[in-house]
Amino acid sequence: MDLKKLKAGDVIKYTGVLYTARDAAHMRLKKLLEEGKELPVDFKGQIVYYAGPTPTPPGRAVGSIGPTTSSRMDSFMDLTVSLGLAGMVGKGPRSENVRKACGKYGIVYFVTTGGAGALLSTRVESSEVVAFQDLGCEAIRKLKVRDFPLIVAFDASGASIFERNKTK
Amino acid sequence: MKEIGKEEIINAVENALGTACTKLSPYALGKITGALKTEESALGKAVLKDLVENAEVAERESVPLCQDTGMVTVFARVGRDARLMCDLGDAVNEGVRSAYAKFYFRKSIADVITRKNTEDNTPAVMHVEFTDGDDLKLSLIPKGAGCENMSKLALLNPAEGIEGVKKFVINAVMEAGGRPCPPVYVGVGLGGNFESCALMAKKALLREKRSADAAVAALETELLTEINALGIGPMGLGGNNTCFDVFVETAPCHIASLPVAVCVQCHSNRHAEVVL
Numbered sequence: 124m125d126l127k128k129l130k131a132g133d134v135i136k137y138t139g140v141l142y143t144a145r146d147a148a149h150m151r152l153k154k155l156l157e158e159g160k161e162l163p164v165d166f167k168g169q170i171v172y173y174a175g176p177t178p179t180p181p182g183r184a185v186g187s188i189g190p191t192t193s194s195r196m197d198s199f200m201d202l203t204v205s206l207g208l209a210g211m212v213g214k215g216p217r218s219e220n221v222r223k224a225c226g227k228y229g230i231v232y233f234v235t236t237g238g239a240g241a242l243l244s245t246r247v248e249s250s251e252v253v254a255f256q257d258l259g260c261e262a263i264r265k266l267k268v269r270d271f272p273l274i275v276a277f278d279a280s281g282a283s284i285f286e287r288n289k290t291k
Numbered sequence: 292m293k294e295i296g297k298e299e300i301i302n303a304v305e306n307a308l309g310t311a312c313t314k315l316s317p318y319a320l321g322k323i324t325g326a327l328k329t330e331e332s333a334l335g336k337a338v339l340k341d342l343v344e345n346a347e348v349a350e351r352e353s354v355p356l357c358q359d360t361g362m363v364t365v366f367a368r369v370g371r372d373a374r375l376m377c378d379l380g381d382a383v384n385e386g387v388r389s390a391y392a393k394f395y396f397r398k399s400i401a402d403v404i405t406r407k408n409t410e411d412n413t414p415a416v417m418h419v420e421f422t423d424g425d426d427l428k429l430s431l432i433p434k435g436a437g438c439e440n441m442s443k444l445a446l447l448n449p450a451e452g453i454e455g456v457k458k459f460v461i462n463a464v465m466e467a468g469g470r471p472c473p474p475v476y477v478g479v480g481l482g483g484n485f486e487s488c489a490l491m492a493k494k495a496l497l498r499e500k501r502s503a504d505a506a507v508a509a510l511e512t513e514l515l516t517e518i519n520a521l522g523i524g525p526m527g528l529g530g531n532n533t534c535f536d537v538f539v540e541t542a543p544c545h546i547a548s549l550p551v552a553v554c555v556q557c558h559s560n561r562h563a564e565v566v567l
Binding site for chain 1: 342345348349357399469527528559
């Protein structure tokens with residue numbers, strides 16, 4: 124799927140890989156990068172999902188796994204660009220800085236329904252911790268998802284769904 | 292005198308949290324299905340449909356409604372003729388520990404300095420009141436940080452009046468935008484002092500009905516109407532359903548101050564009550 128062709132407001136069903144990372148994982152990735160150390164995952168062209176699931180019960184691929192508030196990761200936009208990420212998934216509006224960076228570097232910010240972690244877990248086929256196991260729910264997980272619902276919030280040209288839907 | 296044992300409290304807390312985090316209450320579900328009939332935005336409608344489906348999956352598969360199973364706030368009302376056979380705080384925390392392990396809930400509590408996870412979702416935050424009777428009544432709110440982080444408090448000047456209060460509450464919801472998982476519930480504490488005002492705002496979220504005080508009820512209705520006119524909509528994607536309800540709790544305050552606190556709650560409005 125060519126993410127760059129998507130437009131703000133488009134609704135898609137994504138099948139492929141998502142890497143979970145939230146506050147603690149971003150802090151650690153930033154530190155590794157600053158220290159010139161090797162990163163545990165090659166994020167180039169990948170999509171990061173701001174999410175920390177509940178523990179996986181027996182017989183399930185993953186626990187409840189909805190998006191967390193993206194704006195907490197706004198201060199990591201330089202890191203996102205450095206990692207070469209193609210997209211981010213979370214919930215809620217983000218800073219102008221993030222929107223502009225999306226336009227400048229051709230990155231897409233998707234949102235999905237917050238508080239729908241049970242429903243979204245049914246679209247996850249497998250989940251494997253690939254880095255920072257000690258962070259528990261904040262570890263980096265590689266998820267294989269099928270028909271995962273995403274809404275384009277900022278497209279690769281920097282257009283925003285929040286602008287369009289702003290208060291009349 | 293009625294004796295209430297530790298095991299009884301632990302089991303009650305465990306069961307209440309198990310239900311609150313995996314089963315959407317009929318009240319919250321009713322608000323969502325009601326909004327589905329009035330929502331004008333297509334994306335907003337899609338979000339509300341997701342929430343109905345989410346509740347079905349959560350209940351059917353016993354999986355939490357939301358990955359953020361929250362920090363637990365407990366309002367305890369202890370009857371004067373109830374005899375607690377244990378330390379209430381210990382029993383409540385044991386119930387939390389047990390629920391979060393048994394039901395595979397996320398442990399989201401960390402040391403504030405080191406950020407090291409406590410691994411069992413304790414401690415809970417507890418507030419105790421003493422009442423008549425011989426019951427122990429526990430109201431529990433397992434609340435996520437997405438909405439809690441959008442809460443605010445101000446000590447306004449009395450001259451700012453109710454208009455100033457309304458402006459503060461509406462601004463808090465506007466600035467939060469899609470972040471606290473709207474359509475939200477808004478708890479407002481009005482009056483009291485610095486700490487009691489915040490407590491009233493949180494406690495207001497336990498209510499599911501208009502205030503019995505006509506003036507307060509009118510304020511609740513006005514705030515609800517004005518917040519919904521903001522157009523934030525479900526998950527901030529635009530729409531006419533931004534807020535499901537507003538609950539205001541009041542108390543007298545100092546002549547020199549006008550405290551107001553806003554506690555934002557997400558669309559799932561998870562809370563439970565047990566009486567022992």
